[in-house]
Amino acid sequence: MENIVFLDRETIAPQITLPTLSCEHQWQDYPQTAVDELLPRLADATIVVNNKVPLRAETLSLLPKLKLIAVAATGVDCLDSDYCRDNGIAIANIRGYSVNTVPEHALMLMLALKRSLPSYQQDVKGGEWQKSGQFCFHHHPINDLSGSTLALVGSGTIGDRVRKLAEAFGMRVILAERKNADTVRPGYVAWRDALGQADVISIHCPLTPETRHLFDDEAFSLMKNTATLINTARGHIVNEEALENALLNGQIASAGFDVAEVEPAPDDSRLLKLTRLSNFILTPHTAWASTEAQQTLANQLIDNIDAFLQGKSQNRVV
Numbered sequence: 001m002e003n004i005v006f007l008d009r010e011t012i013a014p015q016i017t018l019p020t021l022s023c024e025h026q027w028q029d030y031p032q033t034a035v036d037e038l039l040p041r042l043a044d045a046t047i048v049v050n051n052k053v054p055l056r057a058e059t060l061s062l063l064p065k066l067k068l069i070a071v072a073a074t075g076v077d078c079l080d081s082d083y084c085r086d087n088g089i090a091i092a093n094i095r096g097y098s099v100n101t102v103p104e105h106a107l108m109l110m111l112a113l114k115r116s117l118p119s120y121q122q123d124v125k126g127g128e129w130q131k132s133g134q135f136c137f138h139h140h141p142i143n144d145l146s147g148s149t150l151a152l153v154g155s156g157t158i159g160d161r162v163r164k165l166a167e168a169f170g171m172r173v174i175l176a177e178r179k180n181a182d183t184v185r186p187g188y189v190a191w192r193d194a195l196g197q198a199d200v201i202s203i204h205c206p207l208t209p210e211t212r213h214l215f216d217d218e219a220f221s222l223m224k225n226t227a228t229l230i231n232t233a234r235g236h237i238v239n240e241e242a243l244e245n246a247l248l249n250g251q252i253a254s255a256g257f258d259v260a261e262v263e264p265a266p267d268d269s270r271l272l273k274l275t276r277l278s279n280f281i282l283t284p285h286t287a288w289a290s291t292e293a294q295q296t297l298a299n300q301l302i303d304n305i306d307a308f309l310q311g312k313s314q315n316r317v318v
Helices: 035-042 081-086 101-114 117-125 128-132 157-168 191-197 217-222 240-248 270-274 291-309
Strands: 002-006 025-029 047-050 068-071 090-092 149-153 172-176 200-203 228-231 254-257 280-282
Touching: 047 291, 068 291, 081 090, 090 291, 101 117, 101 157, 101 200, 101 228, 101 254, 101 280, 117 128, 149 157, 149 191, 157 172, 172 191, 191 217, 217 240, 240 254, 240 270, 270 280
Parallel strands: 002 025, 002 047, 047 068, 068 090, 149 172, 149 200, 200 228, 228 254, 254 280
Antiparallel strands: none
C-alpha cells in the first residue's frame, strides 16, 4: 500500500477537488509544513505531494522509503533534483495547466499600469474627479498597448500564449535572446537590444543559476525610462534592490509583480514598501490560480501519480 503525504494542501484552494487514486493507498494532508516537521511527517512516506516546501539532500537522505515526489506545480527549484536523480527518487511536475491564467494576469498588469489604473482609482476614491469640474481629467499618463513593443524573456508555452494575447492587442512582440549568448537565434533579438527596444518586458523563464538576478542595475540601465516590467515567473529573477532603485530614480516607468524573493513577503520587504507607489502593483503569487487552472492541476497531479505506479514516465523531471 502506498503511503502518500501532501505537505502543503493549503496551496490549492479548498473548493478544488482532488480525484481519487486508482491504487490502494493511505493519504495524509497537511495545510502547510515547516522544514523541522518534514522528517516526522515523511518517515513512512513512499510518495510526497509538494508545492513549495524545500526538500534538500539532507532531508531526502533520511527518507529511504520515498519513491516519488509529485510536484503540485511546474517549477522544481524547491527540490534537490540532483540528489533525486542520483538516488532513484522520481520527480513528476505539472505542465500546461496555467496556459491561460498566467498570460491573462500578465496582460492585466500591463493594461493596469500603462493606463494608470491604480492612480485613477485612488483619485476617484479621494474625490479628485468630483472636484475637477470636467467629465474627465488628465492627472496621469494613459498609453495604449497597441503599437507598443513587448519583449518576452522566456519563450515557452506561457510566453507563447502571452505573445498571442499581446499581438491581439496590436503589440509588436520580440523575443529576448539569453544574456551573454554567443549567437542570436533566428527570430530572437540580442539581450541588450531587446531591453532597449521594449515598452513592456514580461518575464516567463524558469529560475536557474543563469537567470538569478537577471534583472539587475545593469539591466535596468538598458531599459527605456517609459518601460514597464512584468514578472509573473519567479521572484529571484529580479534583484529587488535594483528594482527599487529603478522605480525611485525613474529609470523605468512602472512594474507589476506577482512574485517575490521571499514568499509571503515579510513586513520589511522592499516590494511591500514599493506598493505605496502608484506605479507598482504587487499581487500575492496568484497569477496561476484561476479556478479552472487549479482543477486542471489537481487532475494532472493524480494522473501523474497513477502513471508512475503503472510504470509510465509521465511528466517526469527526473
